[in-house]
Amino acid sequence: MSRYGKVAVLHGGMSSERAVSLKSGQAVLAALRSRGVDAHGIDVGRDLAARLAEGYDRAFIALHGRFGEDGCVQGLLEVMGMPYTGSGVAASAVAMDKMLSKAVLRAASLPTPDFRLLRSEQDLATVEALGFPLILKPVSEGSSIGVSKVLSPADLAQAFRKAHAYGPVLAEACITGPEYTCAILGNRALPVIRLETSQAFYDYDAKYLLDTTRYHCPSGLSAQDEQAMQALAWATFKALGARGWGRVDIMAGADGAPYVLELNTVPGMTDHSLVPMASRAAGLSFEDLVLAILSETLEAP
Template sequence: MKKKVAVLLGGNSEERKISIASGRAILKSLIRSGINAHPFDTRDFPIMHLKRQKFDIAYIALHGKGGEDGSIQGILEYLNIPYTGSGIMASSIAFDKKKTKLLWKSAGLSVLPDIYIQKEDILKNLDIFLIRKFYKLEYPILVKPNNQGSSIGITLVHSKDQLKNAIKIAFNYSNNILVEKFIKGTEYTVSILGEKILPSIQILTKNNFYDYTAKYKLSSTKYLCPSELDLKQEEKLKKIAKKAWNTIGCNGCGRIDIILDSNNKFWLLEINTIPGMTNRSLLPISANTIGISFDELVLKILNKTIISSS
């Protein structure tokens, strides 16, 4: 029997536009491969309709809240519909930057120092809180929402007088934020497909870091794959990525962002359990380097779900 696949896209998160682009690319690819696939925008259609419309599998192309945080995964499990990507627990942890870093640190992996702030901590008097908490802070620092993707809401802060505004911006996107040590280094990303660690990509941007503009708007951003690391460093990077992936308990496919500092040390930055699948996305670039076309990649992700659910 031919399986009916729902490509979940859109949603209500800040990453809606990116999700639609990913979802459409996946949908077109599945149709090219002869799959009975249909788009399903979770903003406009109740997810419970999936069962009524007799969908067999959900291909998740939702980015951000409602897609990567375990909530949609929980509903799909309740509906008994297999889905692509990581499960409820791994998705939920991976979407929480602080919890992810705590687990990585407990596993002996290197993460950048940070200060974790909850909105309730500073509602009464932000100025007094800042004086108490940040009097020894070394600039520059990154202020980022704890639960957000695509570098949305992140500000690079160079001095104390910029901090207050950066914190307010981050709190627009999350009730918890991270104030993290910033290091200027070489950024890499490592994609994972099932048990396979794909070749790393070096990210070259003219911006201070790989922010939203560099990701989605600047044509000057370059991606090197192979990444120009020597064999020993590439293997070390892959080993770190695999341990980071397994520590969170992820499966399916995903991406891990890492930075190499001036002392030749790798630092884990973030994990992405539902990577972008657009023409600028990094997972397809990495897969293509070892001869996996976009259509093959989309099918491999789908087939892993079919096999695991059978």
């Protein structure tokens, strides 16, 4: 494992997903160490460049959300000439911005729910065309933070303010489900997971707190539909220019047709997270998965 040199596991960070990232980082660190990698955790702050200059050879990015998943840390690492896991600057930035992502998906003729961009409360008049219920969400957040399902016009303003606390807002036509997610590792799509929640949608509580959330892998899709969904996840990953690993969130419409919600370029990596679940179904332990992600940094980008 000495071929990896000294590895910095970047976690924590300065986003609203800091708590999740601390957990991802701890799990990644433990896995790398158990496989004999000389790995050290760095809780990312403004002093990151100085910390990385302490003799590190490569970085495992276990940061979620702003600064860590959006191309910022990737840019710093590019400038320092330090190899890092996952997607590069541009793909990270585009995937973190759900508006830009949807523009790319549309250009690539990949299905994604109808949408409107809302910069201010005045723009709310434009969403009625999407019909109700609809979904309001921040353009650049994760972990379902600031997301609302809006049942009627009366609830729009409040949902808008909740999302707008995190910047520009995306209104999306509501897809009726079921909900799926498909992990990408290297050059292949892993088995699809179907999510079942007791909440109105897969919100923060359903993701991290409630034990009523159910995960099905195998997904229950027919072999043909499973393959089609994996192909859609792979096409999304490629269209957005992603690299290394990621996870594509997909929902099925009333007619069963799939719609892409988003690509996560640094998905959760705790033992309970979805990429580890899918990789286990593909025969890879958590440690195997973490090493597979790290090993991509040995190849020239």
